[in-house]
Amino acid sequence: MPSSAALRQQIESTFQHRYPSVLTPSPRTIREVVPTGIASVDELLNGGIPVGAITELTGPASSGRTSIALSALAQRTREGSVCAWIDAKDSLDPESAAASGVSLNHLLWVRCTDNALAKPDRSKPANARDTQPWTRLDQALRATDLLLQSGGFSVIVLDLADESIEHGRRIPLATWFRYRQAADRTRCSLLVLGKAPFAQSSAAVVLVCQQAEVNSSSGTVIRSFSYKVHRQRERFSPITSIDRKPPASTWTSQTAWEAARRA
Numbered sequence: 001m002p003s004s005a006a007l008r009q010q011i012e013s014t015f016q017h018r019y020p021s022v023l024t025p026s027p028r029t030i031r032e033v034v035p036t037g038i039a040s041v042d043e044l045l046n047g048g049i050p051v052g053a054i055t056e057l058t059g060p061a062s063s064g065r066t067s068i069a070l071s072a073l074a075q076r077t078r079e080g081s082v083c084a085w086i087d088a089k090d091s092l093d094p095e096s097a098a099a100s101g102v103s104l105n106h107l108l109w110v111r112c113t114d115n116a117l118a119k120p121d122r123s124k125p126a127n128a129r130d131t132q133p134w135t136r137l138d139q140a141l142r143a144t145d146l147l148l149q150s151g152g153f154s155v156i157v158l159d160l161a162d163e164s165i166e167h168g169r170r171i172p173l174a175t176w177f178r179y180r181q182a183a184d185r186t187r188c189s190l191l192v193l194g195k196a197p198f199a200q201s202s203a204a205v206v207l208v209c210q211q212a213e214v215n216s217s218s219g220t221v222i223r224s225f226s227y228k229v230h231r232q233r234e235r236f237s238p239i240t241s242i243d244r245k246p247p248a249s250t251w252t253s254q255t256a257w258e259a260a261r262r263a
Contacts, residue, residue, distance in 0.1 A: 031052070031053065032052070033048040033050050034072070034075065034154075035047060035072075035075055036068055036072040037071040037074060037075045040229070041229055044207075045205065045207075045231070049205065050205060051188075052185075052187045053180065053204035053205070054176070054183060054192060055189065055206075056191075056192045056194065056197050056199055057191060057207050058193075058194050058196055059195070059208055059209035059210055060195060060210070062211050064210075064211065065193050065207075066161065067227070068207070070096070070101075072155060073107065073157065074103075076154045076155050081106065081155070082107075082108070082154060083154055083156065083157070084107070085157045086140050086144050086156065086159060087109065087110060087140075088139070088160050088162070089136060089162040090113060090136075091159070092159065112137075112140050113136070113139075140159075141175060145178065148179055148182035149186075152186075153186070154188065154189065155188065155189045155190075155191060156188055156189070158190065158193070159193045165194075165196045168198040169198060173202070176198070176199040176200060176202035205231075206231075207230070207231060208232050209227055209230075210228050210230075211226075211228075
């Protein structure tokens, strides 16, 4: 009986003309990245967030996830690229975004509200259908789909930071797979903010953020926040740098008031 090595060689020699390297695994891909503007985070990610892929920034409130997203938007909008922020809970503060360096003229802000258009209930017969309002999560997911499919956006932020973990994990895997395919086709970086990872296997990078320290003056005025960022998952990273990447990084962010005062 032939050995497994001999059997493999026989199969490869049979198919080598029609299917080159039929049993050879594809090499690890090095993806294009764009910097976030935060040196320690960019070092953690081998240069920045991947282009044409999903990056998840997870953690509790005040953990630095929004600051990373705003810094990435500031880098792209400063270059004249058009970006979008899909706000599921209508919680974005545009003044803080501007103080972080985001060019609001190059940012599309999609604000999801409770007074949304109605959608038909297709579970009922056509002659007995009524309408049901879109939830804010429905609006956010639909808007993300439309913007990704339309193209033209360098970075899209899907802000689910205030969404419950239970609701976020109910988002179908097929939705995330469709987002991943659309992001890859349109070369858009999709940043997903949440309390926990939601995109599952469709995410190329997952960063876990947490607050490390609050720096204050006289015990009353907050000057800056220090954060810790841990890389939970990263695909498509260069093979030569796997052993050199730090497992976590610490960085400090000024408050919007302090940044505006020093500007």
